[in-house]
Amino acid sequence: MTRPVFRRLLRAGLVLGAFSLCFGVVAGARAQTELLNVSYDPTRELYREINAAFIAEWNGKNPDKKIATIRQSHGGSGAQARTVIDGLNADVVTLALAGDIDAVAERSKKLPLDWQKRLPHNSSPYTSTIVFLVRKGNPKAIKDWGDLVKPGVQIITPNPKTSGGARWNYLAAWAYAEKAFDKDEAKIRDYIGKLLANVPVLDTGARGATTTFTQRGIGDVFLSWENEAFLALKEFGADKFDIVVPSLSILAEPPVALVDANVDAKKTREQAQAYLEFLYTPKAQAIIARNFYRPRNPEAADSKDIANFPKVELVTIDDVFGGWKKAQPTHFSDGGTFDQLYKPAR
Amino acid sequence: MSDATLPTVSAAMPARSSGRARGESLAVQIVLIAISLAFLLLFLLLPLVTVFVEAGARGWEAYRAAITEPDALAAIRLTLLVAAIAVPFNIVVGIAAAWAIAKFEFTGKNLLISLIDLPFSVSPVISGLVFVLLFGAQGYFGPWLQAHDLKIVFALPGLILATVFVTFPFVARELIPHMQSLGSADEEAALTLGASPWRVFFSVTLPNVKWSLFYGVLLCNARAMGEFGAVAVVSGKIRGVTNTMPLHIEILYNEYMGAAAFAVASLLAGLALVTLVLKTLLEWRYGDVIAASRRH
Numbered sequence: 172m173t174r175p176v177f178r179r180l181l182r183a184g185l186v187l188g189a190f191s192l193c194f195g196v197v198a199g200a201r202a203q204t205e206l207l208n209v210s211y212d213p214t215r216e217l218y219r220e221i222n223a224a225f226i227a228e229w230n231g232k233n234p235d236k237k238i239a240t241i242r243q244s245h246g247g248s249g250a251q252a253r254t255v256i257d258g259l260n261a262d263v264v265t266l267a268l269a270g271d272i273d274a275v276a277e278r279s280k281k282l283p284l285d286w287q288k289r290l291p292h293n294s295s296p297y298t299s300t301i302v303f304l305v306r307k308g309n310p311k312a313i314k315d316w317g318d319l320v321k322p323g324v325q326i327i328t329p330n331p332k333t334s335g336g337a338r339w340n341y342l343a344a345w346a347y348a349e350k351a352f353d354k355d356e357a358k359i360r361d362y363i364g365k366l367l368a369n370v371p372v373l374d375t376g377a378r379g380a381t382t383t384f385t386q387r388g389i390g391d392v393f394l395s396w397e398n399e400a401f402l403a404l405k406e407f408g409a410d411k412f413d414i415v416v417p418s419l420s421i422l423a424e425p426p427v428a429l430v431d432a433n434v435d436a437k438k439t440r441e442q443a444q445a446y447l448e449f450l451y452t453p454k455a456q457a458i459i460a461r462n463f464y465r466p467r468n469p470e471a472a473d474s475k476d477i478a479n480f481p482k483v484e485l486v487t488i489d490d491v492f493g494g495w496k497k498a499q500p501t502h503f504s505d506g507g508t509f510d511q512l513y514k515p516a517r
Numbered sequence: 518m519s520d521a522t523l524p525t526v527s528a529a530m531p532a533r534s535s536g537r538a539r540g541e542s543l544a545v546q547i548v549l550i551a552i553s554l555a556f557l558l559l560f561l562l563l564p565l566v567t568v569f570v571e572a573g574a575r576g577w578e579a580y581r582a583a584i585t586e587p588d589a590l591a592a593i594r595l596t597l598l599v600a601a602i603a604v605p606f607n608i609v610v611g612i613a614a615a616w617a618i619a620k621f622e623f624t625g626k627n628l629l630i631s632l633i634d635l636p637f638s639v640s641p642v643i644s645g646l647v648f649v650l651l652f653g654a655q656g657y658f659g660p661w662l663q664a665h666d667l668k669i670v671f672a673l674p675g676l677i678l679a680t681v682f683v684t685f686p687f688v689a690r691e692l693i694p695h696m697q698s699l700g701s702a703d704e705e706a707a708l709t710l711g712a713s714p715w716r717v718f719f720s721v722t723l724p725n726v727k728w729s730l731f732y733g734v735l736l737c738n739a740r741a742m743g744e745f746g747a748v749a750v751v752s753g754k755i756r757g758v759t760n761t762m763p764l765h766i767e768i769l770y771n772e773y774m775g776a777a778a779f780a781v782a783s784l785l786a787g788l789a790l791v792t793l794v795l796k797t798l799l800e801w802r803y804g805d806v807i808a809a810s811r812r813h
Contacts, residue, residue: 207755212771215771215772216772240757242755242756242757242758243755243756244753244754244755244756245754245768246754254671254753256654256655257649257653257654257655257656257670257671258652258653258654258655258659258663258668258670258671259671259753259755260668260671278655279654279655378771378772379771382770382771406773436666
């Protein structure tokens with residue numbers, strides 16, 4: 172009496188297995204032009220809108236070379252660069268900072284080292300900066316970078332080893348300290364060390380840090396991409412958080428690049444190139460501003476969107492740190508200033 | 518969630534054999550029962566209920582939209598596909614390993630037993646990274662794979678490999694103690710009666726251990742569909758292509774789509790519940806048979 176039951180179960184299992192197998196094979200069989208955009212954490216909403224607009228425009232003009240979809244992969248910028256180096260088949264990379272695309276170029280050799288010269292504005296179709304997101308009414312009275320090192324202030328920022336946004340945060344703090352302490356190296360280090368001591372958790376990516384601050388309710392101030400801060404206000408309501416603009420911040424240039432070896436292997440160079448160029452068109456620039464990134468061409472955007480952006484003194488990485496090629500090894504590589512100054516809380 | 522079912526299997530055996538309490542006072546009994554009940558309510562039932570409540574928070578239409586959205590469907594398909602390949606593979610290899618360990622004496626047997634447990638003791642992140650180091654573009658086999666246009670990591674084969682690795686012990690671990698306790702007397706009898714080795718396997722060994730096997734398969738399947746860590750490392754997280762259900766849930770949550778995230782989570786939890794119900798049903802319907810086959 173037990174045997175037939177077992178047999179029946181076995182048969183049911185086999186049928187189920189075969190069924191899902193067919194399901195998967197059918198799903199894998201369609202072959203159309205697909206682009207893969209490997210991007211950093213906060214651009215999810217931006218590229219969803221950009222992709223729809225680009226596909227509509229491209230397919231209208233090129234009915235013989237239609238693009239079926241643009242696939243997205245998001246994560247911490249450094250971690251995403253790592254997966255592309257390890258073989259993720261990206262047509263384009265749209266990361267948080269040039270240093271990460273430099274790493275892809277150096278280690279995978281899939282794109283030339285001078286990739287950043289290939290598109291206008293350092294290959295960055297949009298910029299952003301770092302602001303503070305605080306709880307409504309700013310209970311800890313955080314006005315500027317100097318207030319972050321007060322005892323009892325909990326700061327949320329992701330891990331600079333894996334997150335691009337966190338590296339901009341770190342460098343913005345450093346740039347402030349350099350100005351405030353008149354380039355006194357010992358005082359700058361003391362300031363950064365105290366700031367890092369106020370960080371209870373380091374998430375791997377900007378979006379993880381955003382949810383830590385907004386949804387899990389940890390921390391008093393969140394060092395955030397300007398676009399992430401605006402998005403949090405939009406998602407959770409302006410009655411929950413305030414944006415504080417510090418006296419000085421950094422001009423963050425998130426760059427985009429074609430991964431030559433991948434597009435040549437996949438025969439998608441033409442579409443991928445057009446995709447990146449599309450980012451500079453007025454239509455895309457308007458989408459960019461609507462998603463709280465600062466467009467390169469403000470005239471193309473809705474003036475209401477532009478009015479959102481606060482005026483703030485911005486320093487550039489080239490002026491203060493001599494570019495990513497210098498800043499990356501000095502501050503973020505193994506044994507750099509971050510490793511020297513960050514002591515995890517026990 | 519999938520791990521939650523693990524202790525119940527091993528707990529089922531001692532409960533049956535020890536039977537009644539050994540004369541502890543009523544108060545002790547009540548306290549013990551209250552503690553375990555409170556714990557179960559707080560740590561198992563409450564989170565589970567939360568998943569379903571949150572999933573339904575925005576109504577049926579939103580729920581339906583969340584699970585029929587193309588990326589969600591692709592994630593569901595991928596999860597089922599990975600499980601449909603990894604689980605049968607682990608059944609075959611698990612039976613072979615358990616058979617070898619239970620029925621034969623050979624040098625290195627203890628090493629083999631330890632090796633089977635390896636995936637349980639290694640963090641899933643490491644299990645994933647190992648495959649990236651082996652098959653990634655910068656890995657040992659990377660250049661060769663690229664030259665032959667073969668993709669393993671950041672594609673289906675990588676997901677399957679990682680899942681097989683992580684879920685390997687379930688079947689073997691269920692079978693080994695059972696097969697060992699059975700000994701090989703039945704098989705020897707069958708052989709002396711002239712049955713072929715295949716016949717012995719299908720008519721004697723397999724029926725003897727079928728319930729342990731079934732438990733193993735259920736647990737293996739639950740974990741295969743629920744695995745996050747190892748799969749996250751080898752996936753590359755391409756939506757609609759290499760995103761499994763657990764990864765999709767995280768993505769949705771991170772995109773402020775909490776209700777959608779919980780909708781997909783409720784599906785995954787539902788799959789785990791089906792597993793649990795199936796197991797309970799079998800125990801209830803064929804409890805005596807299972808007990809008999811397990812006791813021996």
